[in-house]
Amino acid sequence: MSAIFALVDCNNFYASCEKLFRPDLANTPVVVLSNNDGCVVARSKEAKALGIKMGIPIFKIQSQIRQHGIKVFSSNYSLYADMSDRVMRTLEDMAPRVEIYSIDEAFLDLTGIQSAISLIDFGQQVKHTIDRWIGITVCVGIAPTKTLAKLANHAAKKYSATRGVVDLTDRNRQRKLLALTPVEDIWGVGRRLSARLQAMGIHTALDLADTSAKSIRQHFSVVLERTVRELNGESCMDLEQIPATKKQIICSRSFGTRVTSLVQMRQAVCEHITRAAEKLRKERQQAKLLSVFIRTSSYQKDSPQYSNALSAELTRPSDDTRDLIQLAMRLLDHLWRDGYQYAKAGVVLSDFYDIGTYQAGLFDEPTGHANSRQLMQVVDTINHSGRGKVFFARQGIKKSWAMKREYLSPAYTTHWNGLIKVN
DNA sequence: TCTGGGGTCCTAGGACCC
DNA sequence: TCTGGGGTCCTAGGACCC
Numbered sequence: 001m002s003a004i005f006a007l008v009d010c011n012n013f014y015a016s017c018e019k020l021f022r023p024d025l026a027n028t029p030v031v032v033l034s035n036n037d038g039c040v041v042a043r044s045k046e047a048k049a050l051g052i053k054m055g056i057p058i059f060k061i062q063s064q065i066r067q068h069g070i071k072v073f074s075s076n077y078s079l080y081a082d083m084s085d086r087v088m089r090t091l092e093d094m095a096p097r098v099e100i101y102s103i104d105e106a107f108l109d110l111t112g113i114q115s116a117i118s119l120i121d122f123g124q125q126v127k128h129t130i131d132r133w134i135g136i137t138v139c140v141g142i143a144p145t146k147t148l149a150k151l152a153n154h155a156a157k158k159y160s161a162t163r164g165v166v167d168l169t170d171r172n173r174q175r176k177l178l179a180l181t182p183v184e185d186i187w188g189v190g191r192r193l194s195a196r197l198q199a200m201g202i203h204t205a206l207d208l209a210d211t212s213a214k215s216i217r218q219h220f221s222v223v224l225e226r227t228v229r230e231l232n233g234e235s236c237m238d239l240e241q242i243p244a245t246k247k248q249i250i251c252s253r254s255f256g257t258r259v260t261s262l263v264q265m266r267q268a269v270c271e272h273i274t275r276a277a278e279k280l281r282k283e284r285q286q287a288k289l290l291s292v293f294i295r296t297s298s299y300q301k302d303s304p305q306y307s308n309a310l311s312a313e314l315t316r317p318s319d320d321t322r323d324l325i326q327l328a329m330r331l332l333d334h335l336w337r338d339g340y341q342y343a344k345a346g347v348v349l350s351d352f353y354d355i356g357t358y359q360a361g362l363f364d365e366p367t368g369h370a371n372s373r374q375l376m377q378v379v380d381t382i383n384h385s386g387r388g389k390v391f392f393a394r395q396g397i398k399k400s401w402a403m404k405r406e407y408l409s410p411a412y413t414t415h416w417n418g419l420i421k422v423n
Numbered sequence: 424t425c426t427g428g429g430g431t432c433c434t435a436g437g438a439c440c441c
Numbered sequence: 442t443c444t445g446g447g448g449t450c451c452t453a454g455g456a457c458c459c
Contacts (some may be wrong), residue, residue, distance in 0.1 A: 034427035041427070041459095057426040075427090102459050190457050221433060223457080250429055299426060346428090404425095 003168065003235045004119070004142065006108040007149040008091060008126060011157065013043035013104035017083045018073045020135050021047045021412045029070045033058060035402045036254050037074055074405040082413045086134050094126055099239045107146060109239045125167035143168040146237045147230035150187040151177060151205070171233065178206035178231065190226045193220070205231060245352070246283055252277040252293070252346020255401040259342040265294065266329060267396030273328050274392060277321040278383070280349055280377060286317035289351035290324060292331040297343035306340045317353040320372045321379070324349070325392060358387045 011364065014032040019025050028047035033039065039057045046235045050068055052061060058072070060310050065072060084103045113122060123140035130138050139150025142165070152168035155177055168174055184194035186205050195245035200219075201209050208216075209231035217225040252274040259265050269292060280287055293309035310331045314323060326349060369375070382390050 036425095036427070038426055055426085059425040062425095105459080186459065191454060221456090223433070244431095246430080248430075252428065254427070297426090 001112055003143055004110040004113070004144060005146050005149040005235075005239070006095075006110050006119075006123065007101075007128075007146070007153040008106050008130075009141075009153050009157070010087060010104040011139060012044050013084075014080055015044040015047070015134070016071075016136055017080050018076070018409055019044060020083070021409070022071075025047055029068055030069055032073045033077060033407065034076055035252065035403055036256060037406055038254070041075065060161070071093065072407045074408040076409050077410070078411060079409065079413060083134065083136065087130055087136055087138070090130055090133055091126070092269065094129065097239055097241055099241055100243070107149065107239055110142065110287050119167045119169065120165055123167070124163070127164050137164070140165050141165045141168065141345045141350050143174070144233050145230040145235045147187050147227055148174060148233065151185075152179060154181075154185060163326045174233065175206060175209075178209055179261055180206055181205040186227060186231070188223065193224065196220075197286070230382075245285065246279075247289075247352065248348055248350040249279045249283075250346060250348050251279070252344060252402060254344045255342065256399055256404040258297075258341070259345075260400050262332075262338075263338050264395055264396070264401050265336065265342060265345060266332060267399065268345050268401055269294075269328055269332050269347060270325055270392060270394040270396075271399075272345065273324045274321055274395060276347050276349050277319060277324050277376075278380060280319045280352075281380060283352075284355055285352040286319045286355055287324075287349040287352055288313055288317040290314065290327050290331070291348040291350075292328050292335060292345070293348075294332070294335055294342055296340050300343075303341055304339070306337055306342075308335050308337075310335050311348075312353075317351075318372075319355070320369055320376060321392060322369065325394065329394075410423050 015030045018032060027046065028044075029050055029052070030038045030044040031047050031052060032042040034041045037054050037058060040052060040061070041054070043052050043054065047070060049389075050064065050070070052064065052070070059271060061070075064070065073349075080103060087104075088098070088100050088106060091106050091108065095108040095110065098304055099107040101107055106198055108126075110119065110122065113119070117125075123142060126140055127138055130136055137151055139156040141149045141154065141156050143149040143152045148168055152166040155168075156162045156164050156166040166175065181204060182196050183189055183202055183205055186193070186208065189197070191210075197203075197208065208228060209229060213225045216228050229236050249313045253268070253272070255268065259268065286382045289311060290313075291311035293307070295307035296303065296305050298305065312327055314327055318324065347349055379390050
């Protein structure tokens with residue numbers, strides 16, 4: 001039996017989440033900003049209609065915001081993650097095999113489902129259920145490969161006559177849609193590849209599908225070869241239900257205001273390490289390799305630039321925040337140069353081991369904190385209870401450099417004090 | 424003044440070995 | 442000291458995704 005995939009994708013997800021709790025904004029254009037309130041990362045359909053572009057820095061659209069009364073929100077990740085969980089749980093109730101692909105999309109395995117229900121009817125059922133239970137609008141694309149399912153979803157969003165569901169299992173419909181699709185709209189073809197393909201006379205998705213996989217392999221890579229095969233209905237990517245364990249954890253941020261002192265920089269790096277260590281423990285892994293990087297802003301062309309990174313190994317893998325902070329501070333002291341206006345810092349953890357599996361070398365010091373596991377568990381528990389925070393002294397208390405979030409919505413679903421009052 | 428953050432995979436090239 | 446092929450491992454960088 002040949003495979004059938006569905007891609008379910010939430011429309012304007014972050015903007016939709018913000019609108020859910022503000023019925024007064026039903027027809028108002030809404031945009032959601034990136035961390036630090038830098039640029040636009042989500043737009044409601046009204047904002048799209050006004051021509052607000054994805055990724056545009058907010059300072060470039062201030063006049064439009066005033067003129068059209070666009071409502072602006074800082075990103076509120078705990079809200080979006082919570083809404084995402086609800087959507088995904090609903091999908092898992094409706095389909096036996098689900099791959100959560102990103103915060104707002106999931107692939108479903110619909111293989112064999114046609115004997116019970118038509119694919120279009122199933123898609124409409126998914127759409128209606130999520131709309132009624134959660135209030136989020138989704139579109140559904142159905143096809144024999146993931147790449148075609150992505151394309152079908154794209155069409156479902158673009159053409160309102162589809163009522164949000166497209167069945168692209170038919171070969172002739174596939175080719176018709178491919179002919180209408182610019183090559184850069186294909187999943188896996190970004191700006192660079194698109195430019196090279198155009199130069200070779202490959203302009204539409206159909207042009208790409210009709211190029212021999214072998215020659216694409218020669219000119220590009222196995223990745224694009226797979227895309228060509230998938231466009232022709234040959235499934236090369238399976239559904240991945242179990243998320244792979246992470247190979248690295250990155251925590252980095254641009255600063256709300258530029259950092260010029262080592263003391264502030266230490267605080268910031270300390271905070272990144274703390275978050276990274278939390279993620280590491282959640283993955284139930286220990287890291288052996290740690291990198292720290294700091295940099296000035298490449299947008300400020302007239303001021304002096306400095307960007308550097310350093311890595312080092314811990315004597316043994318650890319998930320103890322204190323070990324990681326200690327090493328990170330040593331690295332930072334080597335990296336640091338006075339006299340620059342730093343815009344961003346970050347840390348990367350890698351070279352992971354399952355807890356307890358690392359074979360210590362003969363001459364490794366038998367270090368490690370005796371109470372590490374218990375202490376870290378207590379810290380994690382308190383920090384997730386909403387009762388306040390335990391933090392490491394070096395994170396600092398007055399964070400002049402902290403992220404800007406001027407337009408944050410309340411925590412409607414995750415904190416008691418954010419609950420909507422019904423009178 | 425103001426331009427995100429967090430990931431993955433692949434490839435080319437250097438170091439090193441036999 | 443020269444000459445050569447072939448293999449592995451590692452890293453940096455490029456490209457993509459949301």
